[in-house]
Amino acid sequence: DQQVKQNSPSLSVQEGRISILNCDYTNSMFDYFLWYKKYPAEGPTFLISISSIKDKNEDGRFTVFLNKSAKHLSLHIVPSQPGDSAVYFCAASAGGTSYGKLTFGQGTILTVHP
Amino acid sequence: GAVVSQHPSWVICKSGTSVKIECRSLDFQATTMFWYRQFPKQSLMLMATSNEGSKATYEQGVEKDKFLINHASLTLSTLTVTSAHPEDSSFYICSALGGAKTQYFGPGTRLLVL
Numbered sequence: 001d002q003q004v005k006q007n008s009p010s011l012s013v014q015e016g017r018i019s020i021l022n023c024d025y026t027n028s029m030f031d032y033f034l035w036y037k038k039y040p041a042e043g044p045t046f047l048i049s050i051s052s053i054k055d056k057n058e059d060g061r062f063t064v065f066l067n068k069s070a071k072h073l074s075l076h077i078v079p080s081q082p083g084d085s086a087v088y089f090c091a092a093s094a095g096g097t098s099y100g101k102l103t104f105g106q107g108t109i110l111t112v113h114p
Numbered sequence: 115g116a117v118v119s120q121h122p123s124w125v126i127c128k129s130g131t132s133v134k135i136e137c138r139s140l141d142f143q144a145t146t147m148f149w150y151r152q153f154p155k156q157s158l159m160l161m162a163t164s165n166e167g168s169k170a171t172y173e174q175g176v177e178k179d180k181f182l183i184n185h186a187s188l189t190l191s192t193l194t195v196t197s198a199h200p201e202d203s204s205f206y207i208c209s210a211l212g213g214a215k216t217q218y219f220g221p222g223t224r225l226l227v228l
Contacts, residue, residue, distance in 0.1 A: 032215045034216065034217075036219070041205070041222065041224060042221055042222060043118070043120070043207045043209075043219035043220045043221045043222045044158070044207075044219045045219070046116075046216055046217070046218060046219075049215075049216055089157065089158070093215050099215065100146055100148075100163075100211045100215055100217065101148070101160060101163060102148075102160070102217055103160075104157045104158045105157065106156075106157045107157055
């Protein structure tokens with residue numbers, strides 16, 4: 001049962017344009033969402049997060065949008081840079097006994113062309 | 115801030131031997147750490163939650179007697195793969211839980227069992 005899904009395995013974008021990475025979830029108990037960037041043979045690097053009480057969070061070039069009714073979140077990168085090329089994972093966390101535990105999506109490979 | 119280290123970064127061992135992997139939070143204290151495994155072209159799969167001063171909790175399907183976890187202090191958790199076999203070859207990643215339910219990941223350990 002894949003509770004967090006990233007349906008696009010890959011995305012290709014031109015440098016300077018916007019990259020939009022999407023993520024869907026099914027578990028209504030999730031109340032905290034995160035995006036991580038990962039290079040091969042390295043651990044994920046935290047990018048940005050959002051609590052379920054918000055619908056938008058912005059940090060520099062990165063903005064995360066949350067649509068709770070649709071159980072959908074997206075990461076916008078503007079402007080995209082070649083150094084952004086990596087695998088992007090969305091992750092979700094619930095409260096209670098699952099506090100802090102993350103469920104990851106499958107990842108989306110972003111390639112930004114110069 | 116929020117730096118997590120892992121040691122070793124890669125290890126090759128013979129089948130039947132045990133391997134210990136260390137995970138340290140360098141600039142913050144973490145009462146909770148997590149251990150993940152990632153097989154090629156797959157997402158990160160949570161193996162267990164490591165709590166300082168108490169027993170680790172394992173995800174379904176993860177053998178607790180094979181993957182021994184010790185969270186000896188607020189900055190150190192160790193994973194020991196006992197009697198390793200080739201099917202245990204994988205990329206093992208730890209994370210430490212920081213504030214606001216954000217996990218900070220180590221760089222990972224590549225294990226190859228011959």
